[in-house]
Amino acid sequence: MGGVFVVLAVCLRYRALAVALCVCFSLFWEAIGYSLALGLFSSTAAGVVVGILAFLASYGAHSSSARWMRND
Numbered sequence: 698m699g700g701v702f703v704v705l706a707v708c709l710r711y712r713a714l715a716v717a718l719c720v721c722f723s724l725f726w727e728a729i730g731y732s733l734a735l736g737l738f739s740s741t742a743a744g745v746v747v748g749i750l751a752f753l754a755s756y757g758a759h760s761s762s763a764r765w766m767r768n769d
Contacts, residue, residue, distance in 0.1 A: 709763050719759035727752035 708714040730751030735744035 706766075709766050712767075715763040715767075716760075719756055719763060722759050723752050723756040726755035 705718070708718050727748045731744040731748035734747035735741065738744075
């Protein structure tokens with residue numbers, strides 16, 4: 698399990714890999730937000746809106762943490 702954290706830390710050192718990693722993690726949170734809204738409200742439109750909001754919020758958090766690790 699410790700090897701996974703080492704690989705993620707190395708990926709965050711390189712800008713292209715960090716952006717790809719941030720997008721992948723944000724897509725994961727988007728899928729969670731979409732499925733939760735779809736289950737709670739039974740509306741596809743609500744799922745799309747919550748999914749987009751979850752993607753934007755998580756991408757902002759992930760990209761700022763990657764920038765903080767690089768000390769930019």
